[in-house]
Amino acid sequence: MKLVVGSPGTVGGLLLRTGQCLFSSAAIAVMVSASGFSNYTAFCYLIASMGLQALWSLGLGCLDCYALRMKRDLNNPVLVSLFVVGDWVTATLSLAAACSSVGVTVLFVNDLEFCRLYPQLPCYKYEISIIFAFITWLLIAMSSLVMFCLLASV
Amino acid sequence: MKLVVGSPGTVGGLLLRTGQCLFSSAAIAVMVSASGFSNYTAFCYLIASMGLQALWSLGLGCLDCYALRMKRDLNNPVLVSLFVVGDWVTATLSLAAACSSVGVTVLFVNDLEFCRLYPQLPCYKYEISIIFAFITWLLIAMSSLVMFCLLASV
Numbered sequence: 001m002k003l004v005v006g007s008p009g010t011v012g013g014l015l016l017r018t019g020q021c022l023f024s025s026a027a028i029a030v031m032v033s034a035s036g037f038s039n040y041t042a043f044c045y046l047i048a049s050m051g052l053q054a055l056w057s058l059g060l061g062c063l064d065c066y067a068l069r070m071k072r073d074l075n076n077p078v079l080v081s082l083f084v085v086g087d088w089v090t091a092t093l094s095l096a097a098a099c100s101s102v103g104v105t106v107l108f109v110n111d112l113e114f115c116r117l118y119p120q121l122p123c124y125k126y127e128i129s130i131i132f133a134f135i136t137w138l139l140i141a142m143s144s145l146v147m148f149c150l151l152a153s154v
Numbered sequence: 155m156k157l158v159v160g161s162p163g164t165v166g167g168l169l170l171r172t173g174q175c176l177f178s179s180a181a182i183a184v185m186v187s188a189s190g191f192s193n194y195t196a197f198c199y200l201i202a203s204m205g206l207q208a209l210w211s212l213g214l215g216c217l218d219c220y221a222l223r224m225k226r227d228l229n230n231p232v233l234v235s236l237f238v239v240g241d242w243v244t245a246t247l248s249l250a251a252a253c254s255s256v257g258v259t260v261l262f263v264n265d266l267e268f269c270r271l272y273p274q275l276p277c278y279k280y281e282i283s284i285i286f287a288f289i290t291w292l293l294i295a296m297s298s299l300v301m302f303c304l305l306a307s308v
Contacts, residue, residue, distance in 0.1 A: 041264055100260075107194060
């Protein structure tokens with residue numbers, strides 16, 4: 001199994017996981033700080049999905065730390081298969097959550113013009129949270145691709 | 155390059171492409187028949203994305219037909235790389251379109267209760283169109299996975 005940049009147990013992998021964890025936590029924090037988010041299913045789903053993503057990335061980040069400190073090799077087929085499935089599932093859920101929230105926000109901003117009509121609606125916070133969710137998705141998509149390449153090279 | 159069920163130039167591949175083409179066309183037809191869909195960005199994006207998907211699947215379906223009739227082998231690395239990129243891009247766009255439309259529809263049905271307040275809103279048509287879009291995504295995801303496995307086995 002060849003070594004790819006960003007594979008588990010390397011500094012690149014740890015950086016990717018840290019980024020995912022930070023951005024998904026930031027997406028949750030900004031969304032929670034936006035008043036009235038809980039009235040909208042899409043935003044609640046965004047928080048749930050980003051929470052799952054943060055937990056998954058935190059777990060794999062800790063594993064990367066352990067592997068780096070103990071100089072252990074994590075590139076065995078069973079572990080990588082597990083990482084591939086987990087990464088693809090969380091990546092799909094993150095994209096779905098980000099896109100459904102984008103759908104709702106575009107509706108509020110452009111189509112129904114709720115953001116102009118009801119200035120108390122914290123639309124800019126919804127937007128910032130969604131941007132963080134998309135950055136998280138980009139990072140997890142990179143991880144997923146690396147894992148797939150690793151699995152294919154078994 | 156080994157042969158996988160659903161790979162290009164096989165009956166399985168042709169069936170997958172036909173299914174994608176049919177379901178994406180059905181999603182477009184149902185959405186277009188729903189009055190007032192053009193007021194909502196997410197539903198317009200669904201039509202655009204399903205249109206792209208239908209064209210892509212139609213093109214590859216025709217290629218599969220040609221390969222089956224002429225008994226040509228389409229499994230060469232350059233062609234498969236092209237199929238992988240196209241399939242992944244259209245799959246991501248289809249998922250994004252379906253999810254953003256789901257976000258808006260759930261908002262209309264549950265959160266804002268527009269469907270109950272404004273009975274002239276054809277919510278059930280939005281829902282049927284989105285179901286077709288998700289079936290299209292499932293089929294294109296299967297194609298993408300097959301293509302990735304094919305590319306990995308080069």
